[in-house]
Amino acid sequence: MAQDKRVGIVLVSHSKEVADSVAALALGLAGVPEAPVTGAGGLPGGGLGTSAELITEAAHRMDSGAGVALLVDLGSAVLTVKSLLAEGDELPEPARLVDAPLVEGAVAAVVTAAGGADLETVAAAAEEAYAYRKL
Amino acid sequence: MSEELTDDEGRELDAAFFVRWLTAAAEAVDREADQLTELDSPIGDADHGGNMRRGFFAVRDALGSEPPGTPGAVLMLAGRTLVSTVGGASGPLYGTLLRRTGKALGDAGQVSEKELAGALRTGVDAVAQLAGASEGDKTMLDALLPAVGALSEGHGLAAASTAAERGAEATTPLQARKGRASYLGERSIGHQDPGATSSALLLAALAQTAALGVSGTEAENGTGAESGEAGRTANGGA
Numbered sequence: 299m300a301q302d303k304r305v306g307i308v309l310v311s312h313s314k315e316v317a318d319s320v321a322a323l324a325l326g327l328a329g330v331p332e333a334p335v336t337g338a339g340g341l342p343g344g345g346l347g348t349s350a351e352l353i354t355e356a357a358h359r360m361d362s363g364a365g366v367a368l369l370v371d372l373g374s375a376v377l378t379v380k381s382l383l384a385e386g387d388e389l390p391e392p393a394r395l396v397d398a399p400l401v402e403g404a405v406a407a408v409v410t411a412a413g414g415a416d417l418e419t420v421a422a423a424a425e426e427a428y429a430y431r432k433l
Numbered sequence: 434m435s436e437e438l439t440d441d442e443g444r445e446l447d448a449a450f451f452v453r454w455l456t457a458a459a460e461a462v463d464r465e466a467d468q469l470t471e472l473d474s475p476i477g478d479a480d481h482g483g484n485m486r487r488g489f490f491a492v493r494d495a496l497g498s499e500p501p502g503t504p505g506a507v508l509m510l511a512g513r514t515l516v517s518t519v520g521g522a523s524g525p526l527y528g529t530l531l532r533r534t535g536k537a538l539g540d541a542g543q544v545s546e547k548e549l550a551g552a553l554r555t556g557v558d559a560v561a562q563l564a565g566a567s568e569g570d571k572t573m574l575d576a577l578l579p580a581v582g583a584l585s586e587g588h589g590l591a592a593a594s595t596a597a598e599r600g601a602e603a604t605t606p607l608q609a610r611k612g613r614a615s616y617l618g619e620r621s622i623g624h625q626d627p628g629a630t631s632s633a634l635l636l637a638a639l640a641q642t643a644a645l646g647v648s649g650t651e652a653e654n655g656t657g658a659e660s661g662e663a664g665r666t667a668n669g670g671a
Contacts (some may be wrong), residue, residue: 347480347520373613376520380563381516381525385532 305362305411305420306390307335310353310370314340316400324404330412334360335404337417349372350381355389361390365417369396369403369424372376394421401428445543450642451507452496457638459489465634472627476614480521481627488519488527504544508535522612523628526560526573527635533559544641550584557581564611571609571621573628575601580636594633594640601629 309324311317317339325331338356341347357366366389368379379395382388394417396403403424410423462469470482492511501507512532516524534556538544544552557577566572579596583589588596604626612628614621641647 341520345520346478347484348524349520350517350524374520374525377522377525377563378516381529384529384559384563385513385516 301360301410303362303364304334304414305364305407305417306357306366307333307355307404307407307411307420308356308360308366308368309335309339309400310348310368310375311337311339311400312346312348312371312373312375314344316371320401320404320410323401324408327405328408328412330408333408333412334362335408335411336360348378350378350388353379353382357389357393365386365392365394366390367394367396367407367411367424368402369398369407371400392417396421396424398424398427402430445545446504446549446643447543448501448503448507451504452500453645454642455489455496455507456493457512457642458635459493461634461638462489462631465631469627469631472625472630476609476611476617476621476624477627478521479549481631482520484521484523485631488515488524490603491515492520503538503540503542504549505535505540506536508532508538511535523573523631526564526628530554530560530577531561531595535604546584546590547587550581554581566611569607570611571604571614571626571629572611573632575607575626575628576605576629576632576636580632588635589641590640591610594636597629597633598638600632601625604629617628 308390309317309320311320314337317337321335324335325333331368336359338349338352341349342352353368357368360366370376370379383393383395396407398407406427407420407424410420415423466482466486468482469485470479473479473481492514495510495514496507501510505603508531512528512530512535515531516528518524519527534552537552537555538548556572560577561567561574564572564574566574568578576597579600580593583593583596602625605624606622608619609617609621609626627633
């Protein structure tokens with residue numbers, strides 16, 4: 299599997315620190331320091347919120363031709379990504395909003411993407427994280 | 434031209450009208466920003482006023498520097514600007530409202546109130562789909578749905594503004610079922626919804642802009658008195 303065409307992963311949170319830290323956590327747990335994952339958190343000038351510009355920029359930066367999976371926290375992060383997808387030309391093709399818990403889903407997505415899986419497989423792995431029960 | 438004038442109420446709305454509406458909306462949002470944030474404090478994260486002000490100031494600037502030539506293009510640029518500048522849920526929600534409304538208007542140089550009513554219905558439906566919300570969930574839809582309902586019944590923009598205002602007021606006893614306020618459960622009861630309130634502001638700005646007439650100043654033709662009345666009604670409701 300060609301390593302230069304891996305699925306990109308964008309982690310969207312209201313908080314820049316949360317998004318960047320979850321990206322670092324997923325990289326660390328996946329043991330693949332060079333996997334294409336990045337945070338897109340907070341507002342461009344700092345502060346809590348969701349930025350369509352930061353998300354769009356991150357998605358294009360992570361895209362190497364195999365598509366981009368976007369994992370989000372809640373509220374406006376969900377709505378902003380949904381509306382960017384509905385717009386059609388803002389995000390790289392294919393891009394997908396993944397219905398997954400942010401932290402657990404990010405780890406699953408990064409591990410799967412690092413192995414060269416396609417976008418559908420990466421998304422499925424992240425979505426499976428909902429089935430991981432802690433009790 | 435005469436054919437267009439007999440289309441419905443006889444008022445044709447051009448790109449400049451929509452720029453005036455959104456400029457008036459920016460002024461209204463700025464004026465009411467503190468109140469919007471105050472409403473957003475007990476049941477939200479106290480950022481609605483600031484978010485809306487940032488978004489609509491950006492809309493006003495975008496339209497002022499490079500005003501598009503058609504109503505549809507004005508609304509689509511405004512919607513895109515809101516998505517990229519607001520930073521809260523109201524960005525994609527109002528962005529979707531304006532973009533889908535604009536898209537529905539197509540590339541016509543002028544549109545009738547009737548055409549605008551139909552396009553707004555499309556835009557509001559898109560908002561409902563994006564949010565997964567419906568009437569009674571204590572959201573902006575509680576103002577927008579009554580407004581498009583009044584428009585589709587042919588009651589005009591002033592009546593739509595009044596319907597939005599009443600819809601916003603009627604959110605107070607509701608328990609929120611969407612958004613951050615829904616986490617509060619019963620504690621969301623007793624507060625007017627900030628999103629419904631800002632939606633009513635936008636409808637009031639629309640009605641007032643229409644009441645001012647085609648040129649943006651007091652209408653000088655026979656419909657002036659009627660439009661002026663509508664403007665006062667909208668003012669009174671806001």
